Amino acid sequence: xxxxxxxxxxxxxxxxxxxxxxxxxxxxxxxxxxxxxxxxxxxxxxxxxxxxxxxxxxxxxxxxxxxxxxxxxxxxxxxxxxxxxxxxxxxxxxxxxxxxxxxxxxxxxxxxxxxxxxxxxxxxxxxxxxxxxxxxxxxxxxxxxxxxxxxxxxxxxxxxxxxxxxxxxxxxxxxxxxxxxxxxxxxxxxxxxxxxxxxxxxxxxxxxxxxxxxxxxxxxxxxxxxxxxxxxxxxxxxxxxxxxxxxxxxxxxxxxxxxxxxxxxxxxxxxxxxxxxx
Amino acid sequence: xxxxxxxxxxxxxxxxxxxxxxxxxxxxxxxxxxxxxxxxxxxxxxxxxxxxxxxxxxxxxxxxxxxxxxxxxxxxxxxxxxxxxxxxxxxxxxxxxxxxxxxxxxxxxxxxxxxxxxxxxxxxxxxxxxxxxxxxxxxxxxxxxxxxxxxxxxxxxxxxxxxxxxxxxxxxxxxxxxxxxxxxxxxxxxxxxxxxxxxxxxxxxxxxxxx
Amino acid sequence: xxxxxxxxxxxxxxxxxxxxxxxxxxxxxxxxxxxxxxxxxxxxxxxxxxxxxxxxxxxxxxxxxxxxxxxxxxxxxxxxxxxxxxxxxxxxxxxxxxxxxxxxxxxxxxxxxxxxxxxxxxxxxxxxxxxxxxxxxxxxxxxxxxxxxxxxxxxxxxxxxxxxxxxxxxxxxxxxxxxxxxxxxxxxxxxxxxxxxxxxxxxxxxxxxxx
Numbered sequence: 001x002x003x004x005x006x007x008x009x010x011x012x013x014x015x016x017x018x019x020x021x022x023x024x025x026x027x028x029x030x031x032x033x034x035x036x037x038x039x040x041x042x043x044x045x046x047x048x049x050x051x052x053x054x055x056x057x058x059x060x061x062x063x064x065x066x067x068x069x070x071x072x073x074x075x076x077x078x079x080x081x082x083x084x085x086x087x088x089x090x091x092x093x094x095x096x097x098x099x100x101x102x103x104x105x106x107x108x109x110x111x112x113x114x115x116x117x118x119x120x121x122x123x124x125x126x127x128x129x130x131x132x133x134x135x136x137x138x139x140x141x142x143x144x145x146x147x148x149x150x151x152x153x154x155x156x157x158x159x160x161x162x163x164x165x166x167x168x169x170x171x172x173x174x175x176x177x178x179x180x181x182x183x184x185x186x187x188x189x190x191x192x193x194x195x196x197x198x199x200x201x202x203x204x205x206x207x208x209x210x211x212x213x214x215x216x217x218x219x220x221x222x223x224x225x226x227x228x229x230x231x232x233x234x235x236x237x238x239x240x241x242x243x244x245x246x247x248x249x250x251x252x253x254x255x256x257x258x259x260x261x262x263x264x265x266x267x268x269x270x271x272x273x274x275x276x277x278x
Numbered sequence: 279x280x281x282x283x284x285x286x287x288x289x290x291x292x293x294x295x296x297x298x299x300x301x302x303x304x305x306x307x308x309x310x311x312x313x314x315x316x317x318x319x320x321x322x323x324x325x326x327x328x329x330x331x332x333x334x335x336x337x338x339x340x341x342x343x344x345x346x347x348x349x350x351x352x353x354x355x356x357x358x359x360x361x362x363x364x365x366x367x368x369x370x371x372x373x374x375x376x377x378x379x380x381x382x383x384x385x386x387x388x389x390x391x392x393x394x395x396x397x398x399x400x401x402x403x404x405x406x407x408x409x410x411x412x413x414x415x416x417x418x419x420x421x422x423x424x425x426x427x428x429x430x431x432x433x434x435x436x437x438x439x440x441x442x443x444x445x446x447x448x449x450x451x452x453x454x455x456x457x458x459x460x461x462x463x464x465x466x467x468x469x470x471x472x473x474x475x476x477x478x479x480x481x482x483x484x485x486x487x488x489x
Numbered sequence: 490x491x492x493x494x495x496x497x498x499x500x501x502x503x504x505x506x507x508x509x510x511x512x513x514x515x516x517x518x519x520x521x522x523x524x525x526x527x528x529x530x531x532x533x534x535x536x537x538x539x540x541x542x543x544x545x546x547x548x549x550x551x552x553x554x555x556x557x558x559x560x561x562x563x564x565x566x567x568x569x570x571x572x573x574x575x576x577x578x579x580x581x582x583x584x585x586x587x588x589x590x591x592x593x594x595x596x597x598x599x600x601x602x603x604x605x606x607x608x609x610x611x612x613x614x615x616x617x618x619x620x621x622x623x624x625x626x627x628x629x630x631x632x633x634x635x636x637x638x639x640x641x642x643x644x645x646x647x648x649x650x651x652x653x654x655x656x657x658x659x660x661x662x663x664x665x666x667x668x669x670x671x672x673x674x675x676x677x678x679x680x681x682x683x684x685x686x687x688x689x690x691x692x693x694x695x696x697x698x699x700x
Contacts, residue, residue, distance in 0.1 A: 011603075011604055011607075012604050030604075032598055032599065032602065032603075032604075033598060033603060033604035033605075033606075034603070034604075035603045035604075072602075076599060076602060091670065094666060094669040094670045095666070097669055098662065098665055098666050098669055100600075101665065102656055102657070102662070103600050104600060104601065104602065105655065105656070105657070106652050106653070106655050106656060107581055107584045107585045107588065107600060107601075107652070108581055108584075109655030110584035110585075110587070110588060110649075110652055110655065111575075111577065111580035111581040111583070111584040112580070113584070113649075113650065114575070114580050114583055114584050114587070114641060115574070115575055115580050117641045117642055117643070118574065118575065118640065118641055119574075120642060121557075121640060121641060121642045122557060122560065123555075123556075123557030123558070123559070123560030123563075124543075124545075124554045124555065124557050124642070125292055125554060125555040125560075125563055125567075126505075126552065126553075126554050126555075126639065127291060127292060127502070127505070127553065128292075128294065128505065129293070129294030130294070130505075131352070131356050131503045131504075131505070132343075132344075132503075135344075135349060135352045135353055135356050135357075135503065136356050136357060143429075144428050144429065144431065145428070145429070145430065145431025146429060147364075147429045147430045147431075148430070149430045149431070149432060149437075149438060149439050150439055151364070151369055151373075152369070152372060152373040152376050152377070152430070152438065152439065153373070153438070153439035153440070153441050153443070153444050154444050155369045155370045155372075155373035155374075156373045156374070156377055156441045156444065156454075156458070157441060157443075157444025157445055157446065158370075158444075158623060158627065159370060159373070159374070159389055159390070159458055159461060159462070159627075160441070160444075160445055160446055160447070160454075160457055160458060160461050161446045161461065161627045162446070162447075162460075162461050162464050162627075163464055163465050163626045163627050163628065279539055279540060279541075281558070283541070284539070284540060284541040284556060284558065284559065285541060285558075285559045285562045286541065287540060287541030287542055288541030288542065288555040288556055288558075288559035288562070288563060289541075289559065289562055289563065289566055290541075291541060291542050291553065291555055292555050292563055292566070292567065293566060293567075297566075301566070304565070305562045305563075305565045305566035306562045307561075307562070307565075328490055328495070329490060329495060329498060330490075330494070330495040330496060330497065330498025330499035330500075330501075330502065331498055331499065331502050342502070344499040344500075344502050344503050345495055345498075345499050347492075347495065347496075347499075348495060348496045348499035348500065351496045351499070351500055351516045351517045351518070352499060352500060352503050352516070354515070354516045354518075355500055355503070355504060355508075355512070355516035356503065356504075365620070366620060366621075366622045366623070367620045390629070391594075391628070391629055392594075392609075392610075392613070392620065392629045393610055393613060393614070395614075396613075461627070465627050465628060
């Protein structure tokens with residue numbers, strides 16, 4: 001079973017893992033509101049239930065989760081100003097992260113204190129009987145025109161104000177879907193000739209590169225494509241099964257293209273995936 | 279004071295209604311003679327005319343009441359005029375109802391971004407808004423009342439102030455309702471889980487923007 | 490018992506909320522020193538641990554409460570638990586609101602790192618927090634309520650301990666900082682701004698386990 005179909009039942013999301021990823025990328029699920037620990041637990045449960053460790057899908061899971069973790073930590077660091085985190089030096093980021101960790105720790109401890117306070121008040125009740133009617137004088141009729149209608153207009157004005165977008169835009173996520181990249185690769189495959197990964201993603205941004213790699217993995221799993229990398233740091237050649245120009249194993253010199261070997265521009269695909277979070 | 283008397287004292291204090299000996303005995307898990315003894319102890323502790331709280335025996339049983347001598351002070355305390363000003367939540371809810379009426383609670387919640395139940399209930403109680411039938415999805419709709427017009431010194435709803443002077447983006451031509459919903463969504467107004475406001479009507483706002 | 494003490498006793502008995510000295514003085518038409526004296530008399534009359542009713546100083550005022558020893562009997566009588574306990578998420582959200590009020594939901598979410606909506610809604614429904622206007626960005630702000638102080642046995646927010654008391658020691662903080670920096674170094678290129686392709690290969694070690 002691939003990670004994509006891992007079934008999740010979380011507070012903010014219930015469904016397969018790949019749908020969750022899609023929704024996060026489309027900003028329809030707020031990553032800040034997602035407990036990644038729960039995702040890990042769900043995966044561990046799943047592994048336990050299957051009683052076997054599939055290294056390939058586990059790797060896929062870890063890489064995806066690492067990307068999500070990084071993206072989330074950056075989101076948590078992001079202030080109101082979008083450029084803030086992009087400019088952040090490692091030391092600065094560490095300071096900021098430390099401050100956040102201290103905050104979280106502080107209020108978790110404070111929460112414990114509140115629970116103790118509440119427990120100490122166990123059994124203390126207050127009288128809830130309404131005061132006798134004869135002691136409650138009838139309310140005076142409110143005066144005519146005693147309220148100012150401009151308060152209503154002001155309230156509407158406040159409600160019309162759009163909040164500043166603290167969106168994921170600074171993470172530069174274009175709305176690109178696996179399905180769309182699958183279509184792109186299939187169109188290239190349909191031309192018959194083999195092509196390189198770099199050709200497939202020419203001019204594309206990092207997110208598109210990452211999603212294209214994801215789509216490529218998917219096609220490979222479905223047996224629709226072969227790919228090969230003849231040397232480390234070399235091009236990844238992609239073609240329909242059996243149509244790749246060279247003979248031999250699809251892995252060339254035995255290096256899995258997704259496993260750290262470098263493609264043409266010096267960036268290994270796995271790193272591109274991790275680099276989804278810039 | 280015996281433990282039985284303390285328990286009976288606590289029960290009489292908490293209960294909004296008079297309690298019979300049998301009821302007290304059952305709650306305190308005591309025999310009726312013990313309860314009677316406890317009541318006798320309490321009668322000594324709360325002698326008539328000497329305390330602010332009096333122990334009374336009524337038809338239904340025993341109860342604590344305030345001393346009649348303190349009634350003037352009690353009236354002054356309890357009839358403190360309720361503040362006539364609206365809380366921010368009430369003002370926002372009332373403004374939404376006034377400008378968009380008829381409007382459903384889920385829609386108000388979506389625009390405000392928080393559950394609006396208590397504000398809506400208060401406005402209903404104060405007679406500023408009233409029910410206006412149901413939406414095609416079954417949610418209660420609200421509109422402002424005649425009392426609302428009176429309190430705000432308005433001859434009719436047409437006299438509601440023009441929003442444009444407070445509008446952060448007055449150049450926008452889109453309908454007010456649609457813009458409010460959009461701003462609400464942008465603020466995270468959809469965060470209320472289904473069930474927080476019954477029933478959820480995702481399509482309604484869209485349906486109605488065509489009005 | 491003086492007439493002043495009787496009146497104050499009656500008022501405390503009738504009022505659903507804790508009453509401040511000023512409120513008592515106004516309703517009873519007494520001077521504040523007289524009210525304080527009356528409260529001292531009452532404190533003697535209701536010594537802790539000896540009566541079914543106790544005099545408490547809560548939420549900036551005085552109020553009567555039942556003695557916790559009567560809780561079992563009270564639960565049998567009223568067949569309703571006092572307050573449900575707080576879930577960890579609710580307690581954390583409540584702590585953040587208590588210490589940082591007024592605070593918005595996005596801010597709470599940022600500190601907790603996970604969704605806070607359902608906890609916030611529950612706390613609102615239980616009356617432990619309430620709305621306190623909107624932030625400059627339009628998010629609803631929350632603060633704790635009088636009921637919060639009452640139920641948590643607090644006279645005022647000042648009685649909450651300084652939140653920094655739960656911070657790690659400076660040495661521990663230094664260690665944490667170093668660990669974070671090391672982690673940052675290990676990640677290397679990923680910290681580079683988008684656009685510039687990273688020279689390092691942070692994901693490689695992970696990816697290679699799949700070989």
